[in-house]
Amino acid sequence: MNLSFTPEEEAFREEVRDFLADHLTPSLRAYAQRMTSVYATKEVALEWQAILVKQGWAAPSWPVEYGGTDWTPAQRYIYDVEMARAGAPPLSPMGIGMCGPALIGHGSKAQKDYYLPRILSGEDFWCQGYSEPHAGSDLAALTMSAVEEGDDFICNGSKIWTTHAHEANMMFCLVRTDSSGKLQQGITFLLIDMNAPGVRVDPILMLSGEHIQNAVFFSDVRVPRANVVGQVNHGWTVAKYLLEFERGGSSYGPRLLARLRALRATAAAEGLLEPGFARKLSLAEAEILALEAAELQQMSDLAGGGTPGLKASMMKIRGTELSQHLTELAIELAGVYAAPFQPQHTSPGGPVLVPNCPDLSGNVPVVGPESAVTVPAKYLNDRAGSIYAGSNEIQRGILAKGQLGL
Numbered sequence: 001m002n003l004s005f006t007p008e009e010e011a012f013r014e015e016v017r018d019f020l021a022d023h024l025t026p027s028l029r030a031y032a033q034r035m036t037s038v039y040a041t042k043e044v045a046l047e048w049q050a051i052l053v054k055q056g057w058a059a060p061s062w063p064v065e066y067g068g069t070d071w072t073p074a075q076r077y078i079y080d081v082e083m084a085r086a087g088a089p090p091l092s093p094m095g096i097g098m099c100g101p102a103l104i105g106h107g108s109k110a111q112k113d114y115y116l117p118r119i120l121s122g123e124d125f126w127c128q129g130y131s132e133p134h135a136g137s138d139l140a141a142l143t144m145s146a147v148e149e150g151d152d153f154i155c156n157g158s159k160i161w162t163t164h165a166h167e168a169n170m171m172f173c174l175v176r177t178d179s180s181g182k183l184q185q186g187i188t189f190l191l192i193d194m195n196a197p198g199v200r201v202d203p204i205l206m207l208s209g210e211h212i213q214n215a216v217f218f219s220d221v222r223v224p225r226a227n228v229v230g231q232v233n234h235g236w237t238v239a240k241y242l243l244e245f246e247r248g249g250s251s252y253g254p255r256l257l258a259r260l261r262a263l264r265a266t267a268a269a270e271g272l273l274e275p276g277f278a279r280k281l282s283l284a285e286a287e288i289l290a291l292e293a294a295e296l297q298q299m300s301d302l303a304g305g306g307t308p309g310l311k312a313s314m315m316k317i318r319g320t321e322l323s324q325h326l327t328e329l330a331i332e333l334a335g336v337y338a339a340p341f342q343p344q345h346t347s348p349g350g351p352v353l354v355p356n357c358p359d360l361s362g363n364v365p366v367v368g369p370e371s372a373v374t375v376p377a378k379y380l381n382d383r384a385g386s387i388y389a390g391s392n393e394i395q396r397g398i399l400a401k402g403q404l405g406l
């Protein structure tokens, strides 16, 4: 894709580069290189967020009055590219990327004034309570109940796969407040304090052995009525609005491109850029550039006041598929160094990954932004990409129905 930028936009790029050179610390960059999933820890995400908040850049898509920016689509794109190029860690998606837009779109003024600054400051760290053991793809089948009692709701039931629930102090949650009508009716969007009596969080380990997801149980948890976002029984509208941001609010292209180019550089440096592998990298690059072009188009739609809409489903499918493909290419490149590894259950903080080949601790090529040690863990964890935020099969169904009218 051949994009040309105005002198003002190039000046903005320099501003972002200077900022990153001054503020992206070596430890944050090193952490991002070692990440094996798409989620940074709370500690790292909030450290980087605090730096961006100071600069006014933490929530580019929010309205300026709430701490956002008035960037053009081109500036937003440049920002994403430079962040990816510099190897910055991601922020936690649940607060700024999901709960924030839901509150901006559907919250009361009091909710916006209270929660949005707390999201930015990190005082509130959010998790998403949508999925239940029997309600994942078929989300409207959710059964966690909330029964009105005076000024409160009393909540009972459970949520599953809840990312960061063990680190979060707040959950945005879908609960059933009426079972009499269609499944989509009678759902309410509720904000729940994770420290309230009756909330229990149990860990679920990822394929790599890391603890990021959880099962959460609610037993007579009291939640004030003031924590309803939108109207009681009309939470499905808020939930769907938020899902568009979850699937399409951020861009995949710049980070995928940075990963691909790092892979190519490593292959060249190791003398492994033979024609077959070079061809695979070029094909992947063409696909990523096509996705990036679609994302740029989407960004200009958003700047015009639109929401991610159906295109969010398309971005989610292609972004996660290409990410998985890059982990496969990294495995191919690492060769013997991507040999299986063993979780060792000796650390008090949970299992740690120990490569089963002693050579891996030292003398190994770094494979793109991922050291050879993290290649297999990243490969395994990235399988989740086509499942979370609504599986890719479900996204295809949405496109078939909404876009193609099938």
Ligand SMILES: Cc1cc2nc3c(=O)[nH]c(=O)nc-3n(C[C@H](O)[C@H](O)[C@H](O)COP(=O)(O)OP(=O)(O)OC[C@H]3O[C@@H](n4cnc5c(N)ncnc54)[C@H](O)[C@@H]3O)c2cc1C
Pocket: 127, 128, 129, 130, 131, 132, 133, 134, 135, 136, 137, 138, 160, 161, 162, 163, 164, 213, 384, 387, 388, 389, 390, 391, 392, 393, 394, 397
């Ligand atoms: C790493 C990770 C993090 C997650 N984080 C969160 C979180 O923070 N909060 C949260 O609420 N949820 C979270 N989830 C849950 C996620 O949203 C669900 O796993 C997802 O929606 C799929 O639901 P399910 O697991 O119940 O699978 P199911 O719905 O049981 O689906 C099983 C399989 O059947 C297919 N399938 C189902 N229905 C259809 C259909 N109609 N057409 C075609 N194929 C179909 C699916 O594609 C899938 O392959 C997370 C999941 C993962 C893996």
